[in-house]
Amino acid sequence: MKNKKTKTPYKKDLSYNPDKLAKSKISRINIQYEAIKFLKAGIKITIIASSLDISLTHLRDFFRGIFSESPKGGQMPTIESLLSTQSRQIEAAIFLEIYIKFAQSDYKSIDLNNLIKSYNCYEEIRTVLNLDKTPKWKKFDINEAWVIAKGLISRRIIFRRCSSGCAYIEASEQSTKLECPHCKLTNTTKKKLTK
Ligand SMILES: [Zn+2]
Numbered sequence: 208m209k210n211k212k213t214k215t216p217y218k219k220d221l222s223y224n225p226d227k228l229a230k231s232k233i234s235r236i237n238i239q240y241e242a243i244k245f246l247k248a249g250i251k252i253t254i255i256a257s258s259l260d261i262s263l264t265h266l267r268d269f270f271r272g273i274f275s276e277s278p279k280g281g282q283m284p285t286i287e288s289l290l291s292t293q294s295r296q297i298e299a300a301i302f303l304e305i306y307i308k309f310a311q312s313d314y315k316s317i318d319l320n321n322l323i324k325s326y327n328c329y330e331e332i333r334t335v336l337n338l339d340k341t342p343k344w345k346k347f348d349i350n351e352a353w354v355i356a357k358g359l360i361s362r363r364i365i366f367r368r369c370s371s372g373c374a375y376i377e378a379s380e381q382s383t384k385l386e387c388p389h390c391k392l393t394n395t396t397k398k399k400l401t402k
Contacts, residue, residue: 239269241319246270248323249349252278258319286358286378289351293388294344296376299355300388302329302347303366304374306356317356326352 238259245255252266270278290296306325310318326349338344347355358364365377369387 242266242269243273245319245323246273248319248326250319250322250353251283251350253283254350254353255319258317283354284351286354286363289347289354290364290376290378293392295347296388297392298338298344298347299364300366300374300376301332302326302352302355303359303364303376305329305332306352306359307366310356315360317353317360322349322353322356 238261242255242259242261242265245258246252246266246269252263252270255261256263256266267278270276290299302325305328306321309321309325309328329352330346333339333344333346339346355364359366363379365379366374367377367387368374369390371387371390373387373389375387375389
């Protein structure tokens with residue numbers, strides 16, 4: 208007589224949920240789509256990794272797939288090094304004024320979609336102001352713009368507006384209040400012209 212195997216009673220697999228599975232697949236595809244969009248915008252993989260909660264290995268693979276080369280390493284610049292001159296502080300204020308409009312009141316973290324939108328706007332404004340044709344003025348790249356936005360969130364940079372309505376920034380460590388750099392620049396030019 209054959210030894211009849213006892214059948215395992217049918218158990219309903221509660222973890223299997225086709226709807227949930229499809230949703231998680233869609234969200235994974237969305238994350239990949241976002242990652243590729245951010246990489247194409249030139250955002251560093253370390254920033255994307257922490258924003259999308261995606262591994263650096265995956266991002267390096269995506270990067271190689273898009274650009275046929277490995278992503279460049281290197282440290283992020285410090286806020287101090289980015290704001291070392293008056294013209295750079297004005298550039299930062301131009302960028303932040305746009306960024307604040309896109310981010311609205313969401314200052315807890317940096318939404319990379321908002322970063323891209325505000326960065327594109329910043330580039331357009333620079334062109335309108337002819338800043339890209341003046342060697343003294345140096346455009347921030349998108350990762351430097353991220354550092355500046357991060358500085359605003361962590362309150363290491365304070366965004367201010369002077370009595371004449373110009374937007375400018377101040378480092379929170381600064382003990383003495385600076386004169387608005389725009390007005391200072393205009394006043395210096397006026398003095399030079401009247402001499
Ligand atoms: Zn001013």
